[in-house]
Amino acid sequence: MTLAASQKDFMAQVLDEDHALPDGWSARHAAGLAIYRNNYRTSLVEALRSTYERTASYVCEEAFRQAAVHHLITHPPKSWTLDRAGDGFPDTLRELFKSDPEVAELGWLEAAMQRAFVAADAAPLDAAGFAGATALFTEDDWSAMQLAFLPGTALAPVEHDIPALWRAVDPDGESPSQADRLDAPMHLLVWREGLKPVFRLIDRSEGEAMAALLGGTSYGDACAMLVDRLGEEAAIAQAGAMLGRWLHDGLIESVSSPAARG
């Protein structure tokens, strides 16, 4: 067997305890292999637990361990960085905790906070900076304007009061047994203030507009979405208020307009 083939086989042994031992391997080999397999599993479950510490506390230790092991079997890690071993884990939680959808929402928040924590450093645009950047904008420029949000900014729809759940869960101790449902679906927004990841709930129209802008939609098209949802007058007020909040919170890194000249 070539080294490439034997490493592939060894990896299969590490990932799956039912994989047959190579020819000529003894019980001593099997005992050694069991240590590697256990190291792999323990360190990855630990890595997930450290990113998803509140989720682990909320669903209880054993249920979390089972979910983590399930995730490792269905999504064996591919990247060199342990930070990415939890990629897709909120989806696994959604699937495993079908009748408790707040679990996946809490998991999403923890993952987004972790990503924001190590996102690239960038200085946010303040109101004066924004005014300067858009001073020469024509009507067309405004409508074609693209907003670049600070690295690490992330957003997801939620149906539960996840900020309250986050505060109520003690990663090392007691946790509430359920989460409050929101009166209406909202979006949960995560970004970084200086070195510190933070979050807040935003209403659905703001969330949808921001999701579109994060996906590269122009400001004009995002405003058109608002008009469809809120009507013209309310949309104009909402668009102005949103932009003001985002600048105030330091969410916007830069603005540009493909229509702008010179």
Place this chain on the structure above:
Amino acid sequence: MMNTISRFDGFGLGLRRTHYADFLDGDVPVDFVEVISENFMVDGGNPLRVLTQVREKLPVILHGVSMSIGSAHGLDCEYLRRLRALAERIEPLWVSDHLCWTRTSAHNSHDLLPMPYTEEALRLVCDNIDHAQEALGRAMLFENPSSYLTFPEDEMREWEFVAEMAKRSGCYLLLDVNNIYVSAHNHGFDASECLRALPHDRVRQIHLAGHTDGEIKIDTHDQPVCGGVWDLYREAVALAGPVATMIERDDGIPPLPELLDELDVARSIAAGTRSKVAA
């Protein structure tokens, strides 16, 4: 020809999150710190800020766990690019990783998996080291790992493999004395014989750590250095001469003063050994 790595005679600790404040706010009596490279191969944020500030006070060693230098599937170019960027930013004493493999083209075990000690594996490791040293623009140190099994196809002993690896690739060695102790127990070889057979002029750093006892000893880095490892350290210092020594503690991390006391034990053993060698 890769650049050479000068000897650095000093005593250091791993920089771990629980001790960030000690290192940022005070003057910790160490000569260097070692960090796990991957924890800082990120885009930005607090970890890099902390490391940059600690670097203003102390020399730093970048110690990696994910290069997978023994991988038959080659090295990950994105990984090498990020590591180079970190090294250029931090200007470390040196960059190290382990003689092991962690990944195939499809999966990553995040564990230090063992190499068969064959000529095929040796050629592959040396090719990969050439690639890594070229990509980083600097020579590296590689560490002897703890292992829990040996392969039926082995053609040479671990120390023969390591010596040949250093000779062919021009890399330097990070001698983990605890790993020798653990592997010697697990595979029934003589730890001192192994130590004596390694090329001492290539050693630039020594790791000390604790392990978990059992029929197969496990390299857990979660307890103090044991007596047998201190004895082996005495022999290692006599053979390798003045090199950097550091204590690895990754789990059950005690308050800093406890680790500093342990480091003082290393200092006094090294001082005693050297005065004896000089006399």
